[in-house]
Amino acid sequence: MKVGFMGGTFDPVHYGHLLAAETAREACGLDEVWFVPSGHPPLKDHGPVADGEARLEMVYRAIDFQPYFRAMDLELEREGTSYTIDTIRALTELYPGRTFSIIIGADRVNDLPQWHDIDALARMASFIGVTRAGETLDPDRLPASIADKLTVVEMPRIDISSTAIRERAAAGRSIRFLLPEKVHSFIRRNGLYDAR
Numbered sequence: 417m418k419v420g421f422m423g424g425t426f427d428p429v430h431y432g433h434l435l436a437a438e439t440a441r442e443a444c445g446l447d448e449v450w451f452v453p454s455g456h457p458p459l460k461d462h463g464p465v466a467d468g469e470a471r472l473e474m475v476y477r478a479i480d481f482q483p484y485f486r487a488m489d490l491e492l493e494r495e496g497t498s499y500t501i502d503t504i505r506a507l508t509e510l511y512p513g514r515t516f517s518i519i520i521g522a523d524r525v526n527d528l529p530q531w532h533d534i535d536a537l538a539r540m541a542s543f544i545g546v547t548r549a550g551e552t553l554d555p556d557r558l559p560a561s562i563a564d565k566l567t568v569v570e571m572p573r574i575d576i577s578s579t580a581i582r583e584r585a586a587a588g589r590s591i592r593f594l595l596p597e598k599v600h601s602f603i604r605r606n607g608l609y610d611a612r
Contacts, residue, residue, distance in 0.1 A: 417447045417448070417514045417515070418444070418514075418515050418517065419446065419447065419448050419449070419450055419507075419511075419514045419515065419516050419517070420437065420441055420444070420446040420449035420516075420517050420518075420519045421449075421450055421452065421504065421507070421516050421517065421518045421519065421541070422437050422449055422450065422451045422519045423452050423453075423454055423498075423500060423518070424453070424454060425454055425464045425471065425578065426451065426453045426471050426474060426475050426578070427465055427466050427471055427578050427582070428466065428471070428474050428578055428581060428582075428595060428599055428603060428609075429451070429471075429474050429475050429478045429578075429595065429596075429599060430478075430576050430578060430594055430595040430599075431576055431594065431595060432574050432576040433451075433478075434478060434482075434485075435572065435574055436519060436521065436546040436571055437449040437451070437485065438482075439546055439569055439570075439572075440517070440519045440544045440546055440569055441484055443544075443567075443569040444517060444544055444567055444569065446484075447484070448484050448485070448486055449484060449485050449486070449519065450485075450486045450488055450507075451475045451479065451486065451487045451488070452487075452490055452503060453471045453475060453487075453489070453491065453492055454491050454492075454498040455468060455492050455493075455494060455496075455498045456496065456497045456498050465582060465608070465609060466608050466609070468489075468492035469492075470602075470606065470608060471492075472487060472489055472492060474599045474602055474603070475487040477596065477598035477599050477602055478595070478596045478598065478599050490503055490506060491503055497532075499531075499532040499533070500518065500531060500532070500537060501531075501532055501533040501534075501536055501537045501540075504518075504537060504540050504541050505540070508540060515541075515542075516541040516542075517541060517542045517543065517544050518537075518541050518542070518543050518544065519544045519546060520543060520544070520545060520546070521546055522545055522546065522547040522548070522551045522568075525543070525545040525553055525555075525558070525566070526557070526558075528558060528562050529558065529559060529562065534562065535561060538561050538562050541565075542566070543562070543565055543566045543567070544567050544568075544569060545566055545567070545568045545569070546569055546570075546571050547568060547569070547570050547571070548570070548571060548572075548573045548574070550573065553568050555568065576594050576595075580594075581594055581595065581609070582609045585603065585608070585609035585610060586609055586610065591603070
């Protein structure tokens with residue numbers, strides 16, 4: 417079984433995440449995409465705004481219509497920094513017979529050489545770099561051990577970010593139609609991202 421691994425804070429999850437996952441699934445023939453909210457991401461300057469339980473619940477609500485998507489709490493259950501290599505090792509042990517492809521946005525592809533234990537990670541998994549129309553991605557700038565494991569796919573342009581959603585919510589502006597309605601209602605009901 418070919419599984420796409422989609423990590424991130426999902427703070428909150430939005431249509432851009434879902435479109436990236438579906439684009440990668442279709443283009444690379446993935447059987448499923450697993451969304452794994454991070455606990456303590458190493459390359460973020462600050463932690464998530466919403467707690468792990470709320471972020472996981474938003475992912476469940478966002479993907480409940482899609483039979484090829486799953487949500488997992490593996491990184492939220494683990495103490496310390498959420499390194500992708502540790503998660504892929506754990507998933508490989510828990511689910512033998514699966515091959516994993518790590519789905520990342522074009523903006524993160526250039527960061528790959530900085531990822532913790534990247535050489536081991538490149539031996540255990542492949543990478544799917546999702547670009548938007550007009551973005552350029554130059555795999556030749558990556559070490560061969562990473563570039564050889566990278567597939568680049570293009571998805572329709574959608575200009576949505578979790579940061580922008582949080583900022584709009586904090587300013588009292590509408591975030592409806594930027595994310596699934598079940599996620600929107602959860603955010604409203606729980607007062608997430610309101611100005612503090």
